[in-house]
Amino acid sequence: MANTNNFKELEVKWMKFWEEHPELYHAKDASDKEKKYVLVEFPYPSGSGLHVGHAFSFTGGDVYARFKRMNNFEVMFPMGWDAFGLPTENYAIKAKRKPQDVTKENTDKFRSQMKRLGFSFDWEREVNTTDPNYYKWTQWIFIKLFEKGLAYKEEMPINWCPSCKIGLANEEVVNGHCERCGAEVSRRNISQWIVKITEYADKLIEGLKETDFIEKVKMQQINWIGKSEGARVRFQIKNPLSADADISLQKGDDFLEVFTTRPDTLWGVSFMVISPEHEFINKLVSGSDYQISEEQRQRVREYVGQAKLKSDLERAELQKDKTGVDTGIRMINPVNGKEIPLYVADYVLMGYGTGVVMGVPAHDQRDWDFAKKYNLDIIPVIKTETEHDYDKEAMSAVDEGEMINSGEISGLRVEEAIEKVKSWLEEKEIGQRTSMYHLRDWIFSRQHYWGEPIPMIFCKSCAENQFVSSSDVSSQLEKYAKEKNINIKVLKNNPGWYPEEENVLPIVLPEVEAYEPSDDGRSPLANMKEWVKTKCPVCGAEAERETDTMPNWAGSDWYYLAYVFANKINKVGADSAKATSSQSDIVGDIFSASRESLKRWMPVDVYVGGDEHNTLHLLYSRFIYKFLYDLGVLPTEHPEPYYKRLSHGVILGPDNQRMSKSKGNVIVPEMVSEKYGVDVVRSYMMFMGPFDATMAWNENTLMGVKRFLDRFALYVENQIEMAKKGGYMLDEKLENVVNKAIKGVTEDIESFRYNTAIAKMMACLNNLSASKQFIGLPNVKKLVKLLAPFAVYGAEEWWSLLRNEGDEVSVHVAQWPKYDEKYLVEESLSIPVAINGKVREQLVVATELVGENQKIIEMAKELGKISSWIEGKRIIKEIYIPGKMVNLVVQ
């Protein structure tokens, strides 16, 4: 019998059975059933195997998938491997092995551990990002990004991790340190591929409305994108030395542009500040084009020099103490013609806005700090009902009130003023409405081996010839652009760069001798001279392949789509050497070839993942989905990849600390399963607390769950014995217990409240076993089904003992039990009776009397304790909430 002591035997038995019946968990493309796409984040297959976090979140997804499957949905619950990445590469270097082989080993290990834990993954849809037939399409997507002008090459300072020897995206730098290894990040100039995710900033905000993510996740996404609406405003530079001086600013020769979210405060501007990195500063200190004294020029030069020495981190740390220098330049405020000084100060960032800000000390704390220090005017332009002391601090972030000291807009309310000034700026062509984003473009190049090669070719000859405007090359380029349907601008913006021909994809990672990245920042692939050498698709000259690879995110940006047509991704394992580039059955791209399947399965209904991926992975993958959608290869109507996002919690070690090898508090699911059985571990993890909570592992609580499962097993056994003896009286009360459990468990699983679902089954079993009566085998079967999503092995065993002719071969595809309303109604119920809101006694009434309000109140008053409570007192109010309670207000 299936108690938790012979669990090993059962696990072996049923694992084998499921292995022989893959159709149980296979998601059919063609089926009359409604679809349900349940996705859990695919893991990075590390060498140490599945950890508790994996087991926990996968179980959460698995319970839901099984539940939906039993509720007659065609469920897709796939699994794959996000297998590119540094740990494998580092391990391979150390162990002198091929990353491909290491990956194969790790994924095999993960797969078998997952099978043991009883996850109902559809293994026919397994994908692996390092499979050349998978990354063929990752590369294809990149080519499309390039063709649409969303990927460009740029020489730019990047965040460089000296320890990992890799460029990092802004998103991967945490407080100036490498997210992965913690080393301090420095700056380095490297030519990088950049993806223009900023182009989708608005769509990524808008799209959130179409999802059912929890508020927290939506806020994280919105904050990360950081949209501010405002206006650009041009301020004239007063009195340049000569009108035709060789000064080129952003849009002309004699003005500087600022970005402001509050154009209404323009009358309060008493100075301007420019960032030390601004191009104008270079011109100012090096030339003699502006009428400022040599002394001032020298002071600016010194200040800029000092600012350069500070790291971003230092600059941020010194935020309270604002420093700056008057440049000597005077600006003209366009709204009132007032002359104001231009300062240079490092609290103004070059990377946001225009690198120049207007100082409104009365209404911005930073400007106020600066104005106080340099004794600049503080001009209030907004008046609110409360008095404000401008000597103490700024009155910042005021979004209501009345404009004052502001010429023709004085008297307007703030919102009106903002609108009016914006229109006025546009009318007079001094500025225009615009938005700024905190989100930066996405640095897509990595200088490592174990990643997808970026499928681009660089032709030096083309790059050079384009600029000497050889008409011959130019026409060839135009011809190529036309043929490939690429906007010629894209090619001109990236001189010499062309995508690989689609029909040669995938560009397979060659096997190299050494995987170590070089200190000069080039990827190990650069050493593969033969591989690097190729022909220019435009001029035919000798050209070079890109040697950078893609970031980790690339493969996970579209994997939820890959599952849908996994059968078309010709799996050849992780061994690139055996890869074939021909997939004759696919004409054009695999997305278009899979329209029907995509239509059927997308979007993902429930996406289970960790908080750590709520910003980056979610944002990147939503971006790629939207891009593919706009490209027209996704046939879905929903412009978002995931409908619901579920953020799973974290399991801490028994000491209430995050698990780590150094603390020695790591719980390994495989070991615990070995000791107590998979069913116990799964059920315990789901019982610990809410699915999204942070909880400490506690073996005592686990023992409680084990006891429950043992008692359940014993109960089933006893019931079967009783059935053999035959003849039983149906007890309505027990029917009520069973049906209440069905209702409760069903509702709880539906809303991912697994902990209370299990609690309800415990309560149910406690009630049933207390009675020691036979409840009938059909009822026993119902209970087994309720437990099936959690205790997958035990349930299968009990089912095999209980099933009749014609029943499903596996409990996991059996019909989920339905409760019967008639058993939910109890004969009588007990209504609490309160005096002044405090419950004093229970009134037991027959259910059919519940609606008779007056009668109930009278009965309540007659109860012994109640009558003594109200004796001699005046009843002011009598309240009866039908079926819920009686409250008598007395004085």
Added chain:
RNA sequence: GCCGAUGUGGCGGAACUGGUAGACGCGCACGACUCAAAAUCGUGUUCUGUAACCCAGAGUGUGGGUUCGAUUCCCACCUUCGGCACCA
């Protein structure tokens, strides 16, 4: 500092739209079984007062408010956690 959460017994946590606070589990106490222990089973378990109760009072971070009635709604504050941080 800003944004978002969070706070309930000795502990993990229940209480879904305001209606019996503490489900379920752990722990603890007592009892049964046992030579004994473990395991298992049974009973009790928010706190205070009482030998004890069908007794009384207090009680969901703090202070106020709305209500017949508040863990739940409103206001102010505090704690802890997560994210962002000179973003103009």
